[in-house]
Amino acid sequence: MPLIKIRDLHFYRGNRAIFEGVNIDIERGKVTAIMGPSGTGKTTLLKLIGGQLRPDKGTIEVDGQNVHKLSRSDLYELRKRMGMLFQSGALLTDLSVYDNVAFPLREHTDLPESMIRDLVLMKLQAVGLRNARNLQPAELSGGMARRVALARAVALEPMMIMYDEPFTGQDPISMGTLVNLIHRMNDAMGLTSIVVSHDVAETAEIADYIYLLSGGKIIEHGSPVQLRRSGSQWVQQFMQGLPDGPVPFHYAGPEFKEDLLKPEEYA
Amino acid sequence: MIKLIRSLGRWGLGTFERLGRGHLFLMHILAGIPGLFLRFSLVIHQVYSVGVLSLLIILISGLFVGMVLGLQGYNTLVDFGAEESLGVLVSLSLVRELGPVVSALLFAGRAGSALTAEIGLMKSTEQLSGMEMMAVDPIRRVIAPRFMAGLISMPLLAAIFSAVGIIGAFLVGHGLLGVGDGAFWSQMQAKTDFYDDIMNGVIKSVVFGFVVTWIALFEGHDATPTSEGVGRATTRTVVHSAFAILGLDFVLTALMFGDE
Numbered sequence: 187m188p189l190i191k192i193r194d195l196h197f198y199r200g201n202r203a204i205f206e207g208v209n210i211d212i213e214r215g216k217v218t219a220i221m222g223p224s225g226t227g228k229t230t231l232l233k234l235i236g237g238q239l240r241p242d243k244g245t246i247e248v249d250g251q252n253v254h255k256l257s258r259s260d261l262y263e264l265r266k267r268m269g270m271l272f273q274s275g276a277l278l279t280d281l282s283v284y285d286n287v288a289f290p291l292r293e294h295t296d297l298p299e300s301m302i303r304d305l306v307l308m309k310l311q312a313v314g315l316r317n318a319r320n321l322q323p324a325e326l327s328g329g330m331a332r333r334v335a336l337a338r339a340v341a342l343e344p345m346m347i348m349y350d351e352p353f354t355g356q357d358p359i360s361m362g363t364l365v366n367l368i369h370r371m372n373d374a375m376g377l378t379s380i381v382v383s384h385d386v387a388e389t390a391e392i393a394d395y396i397y398l399l400s401g402g403k404i405i406e407h408g409s410p411v412q413l414r415r416s417g418s419q420w421v422q423q424f425m426q427g428l429p430d431g432p433v434p435f436h437y438a439g440p441e442f443k444e445d446l447l448k449p450e451e452y453a
Numbered sequence: 454m455i456k457l458i459r460s461l462g463r464w465g466l467g468t469f470e471r472l473g474r475g476h477l478f479l480m481h482i483l484a485g486i487p488g489l490f491l492r493f494s495l496v497i498h499q500v501y502s503v504g505v506l507s508l509l510i511i512l513i514s515g516l517f518v519g520m521v522l523g524l525q526g527y528n529t530l531v532d533f534g535a536e537e538s539l540g541v542l543v544s545l546s547l548v549r550e551l552g553p554v555v556s557a558l559l560f561a562g563r564a565g566s567a568l569t570a571e572i573g574l575m576k577s578t579e580q581l582s583g584m585e586m587m588a589v590d591p592i593r594r595v596i597a598p599r600f601m602a603g604l605i606s607m608p609l610l611a612a613i614f615s616a617v618g619i620i621g622a623f624l625v626g627h628g629l630l631g632v633g634d635g636a637f638w639s640q641m642q643a644k645t646d647f648y649d650d651i652m653n654g655v656i657k658s659v660v661f662g663f664v665v666t667w668i669a670l671f672e673g674h675d676a677t678p679t680s681e682g683v684g685r686a687t688t689r690t691v692v693h694s695a696f697a698i699l700g701l702d703f704v705l706t707a708l709m710f711g712d713e
Contacts, residue, residue, distance in 0.1 A: 236586050265588035276583030279575075290587045293594070338587075 189214045189249055189346060189378045190235060196243035197227070197234060204230055206402040208244075212346075217372050217379040219389045222399035223424070223433065228382040229273070231399075232348045235380070236270060237261045249345065266294060269339030269347040269377075273354060275331035277323040277338070283310070284319040287338045294342060309337040313367060329360025336367060346378040347371070353385040361385075365392055386425055390414075398424060400433075475671045478592075482670070485590070485597035495598040496605070503564045503599065503666075504606025508613070510563050511556055515614040518551060519543065519621025526622070527630050539632050540641035543622040544615075548645065548654045549710075552615030554702050557661035559614075560607055561694035565669035568599055569690040572673025573683035581674075596674065600666050607662025608655050615654065653709045660701060665694045 190212035197205040204227035212218045220228050233239045235246055237253045246253045251264060277286050287306045291297060297305070310316040313333040323331060332352060339347055349368060353361050369392045372379045383389045390396065390410040397407045398421060406413060406421045414425055423431035489496055526542045572595070575581050581591040619641075626632040645651065669690045676686035 233582075238582065238585060262588040262590075265586055268586070270583070270586040272579045272583055274579050276579040278580055278583075279578070290589070293587070293589050335583075342587075 187250070188212055190380070191247040192235075192244070193247075194244040195234070195241050195246065197230065197239070197241050203402045205241075205244075208399070208402070208404055210397055210404065210407075212378060212380055213395065214378050215372075215376060216394040217368065217381060217392050219381045219383060219393035219396045220399060221382075221384055221386065221389060221396055221424070222405075224384060226399045227402070228384075228399060229350050232270065232350055232380070232382055235348065236265065236268060266290075266342055267345045269342075269344040271332065271335050271339050271347060271349045271352060273351045275323070275328075275335040277326075277331055277335055279323050281323075282319065283315065283321050283323070283326070283334050286323070286334060287319075287341055290338065290341045305341065306337075309341055310334075312340075312371070313337045314363070327360070329356050329363065332356075332360075332364060333367065336371070340371060340375060340377075343375070344377070346380065349379065349381045349383070351383055352381065353383055353388050361388060368392055386427065390425075400424075471675070474675065475667070478671050478674060479667055481592045482597050482600050482667075485593035486601060488593060489597055489601055495594075496601045499598045499602030500605055503568065503602040504610060507560060507563045507606070507610060510559050511610045511614050512617055514555065514559055515552075515617035516621040518555060518614075519547065519618030519623075520625045522546060522551070522618065523622030523625035523630070527626055527632065536626075536630070536632055537636040538640055539622065539626045540619075540637035540639075541644040543626075544619055544641045544645045545650060547615040547618045547622075548650050550654075550702070550706075552618065553611045553654050553657035553661055554698060556611040556614040557607065557658065557665055557698045558695060560603075560610060560662070561665045561669070561691055561698065564603065564606070565665050565690045565694050566687045568603070568666070568669040569673040569676070569687045570683060572596070572599075572670060573676035573678070573686050576674065576676060577678035577680075577683060592674075596670050600670060603666025603669075604659065604662050607665070608658040611654065611658035611661075653705075656709070657702065657705050660705060661698050664697045664701065668694050668697060 188211040190210070192208060192210040195205045195208040195210075196203070208231075210220070220231060222228055230239065234241055235248065235253065237256070240254055248264060248268070251260070253261065253264070256264060277283075278289065281289065284306055287309055288302050291302050291305060295302075306319070307316055310319055313336055315330060315333055315337065318326070318330065318334075323334075326334065336347075352364050352368065356364065365388050368379060368381065371377060372392075381389055381393065390413075393410055395407065396410055396413055398405045398413070400420070406416055406418055408416070413421055416422065416425075420432040422428070423433060429435055522543050523539065526539050527536055530536045530538055530542065572581075575591075575595065581595070584591045584594060623634070623637060627634050627637060672686040672690045672693070673683075676682045
């Protein structure tokens, strides 16, 4: 049974449809990527899975529980088993690196400080930032902040982690570090990972399965190899990063020639 | 004409919707307050940033308001040969009105705007969302302690404002203008009633603290998560707080002193 089962998901912002009949299965123990152009609602999908947004139609089940039918306290219990890595890291800026990682442990457990210290150091060691524990979030680079956030996300030993655009704006070294960490964490901790991204090369490197989203629908899904071999022009454009194709280079509107012949607009 | 009616309707709906959201937000905060007694250190930390850090502006403003009140009051009273009553005039105006009102306005400018900016930025940097995803309710963990801190700090700041103001008036009245110190203090003691004057001022300052902190926290929590949105929310906090303070001051004064 998949860990996450999304069926006939519909979600609207005002009159704009973000999702129209999306079905997704996220298998346990695997790295599943949700990819698509900017503005296709990838982050929104993670917020729907986490219960921060409600779908207009359809269901989302996580570990057999319908997220949007749960009471507030049950939802919070479920969230303790879900980790989420925000694009910005979302570290608490008034706490040090150490206190950020200790935060979920202090909030949800009665462990003594000595044990919390051991756990925090273990998690920071795993992301290579044990010696940065006394720094403040403002002193970290973007990549370091994401690694601290990752240590925090796994502090409570969750069953799954959702990564929101983990590679955006990273230099090649921290990009490589993050790719490696996501892969390693998933295997070492027996996690299920969902990576939302539009960085094709990095994501395809670690993903076991990929869903391609566009215009509120799943355009294609399969393993990275299957997608690369796909006959769909749209999939080829996206996977190879071609500037023009089914997704046009020009924003929709009248022809350039027509526009040039309409000087009265600026009169 | 239709356009005007339509925009008026939209404005009205928007305002009532915000009012509703504001009240739901308040209910959520109030529900979180009992849990704070188990973790009072969270509140104490906030009393420092909301209250203690506002002390300087309260002390300096209080001193100058008191000194001006001493000068102005003396100049008026001396015409009637009643300059000995300077202490009463100063203490009543400070304890009943100026203490709670001016310190609340300063509190809104200093602590209220800081609260809105802080919460607004926490929202725009996804810290509040992050907390929710860690199964920590941000309203109980972040907002409620700040609300409680505002509620505790405001009456104390108003009391300090009034006390420093009276000292300022005494320095001017006695030191500069020669009002007898015995008359200044004894008349003040005789004519200032604990329940009718001091407690009424305290009630006002508690109400102002409640309203200003509520407005500041709500504006931060409701802010559009962009730098422009946070900037606008901070301005709204100061403006709405000022309206609320002055409007409520009239209502409270009418209720408490109206039958005298």
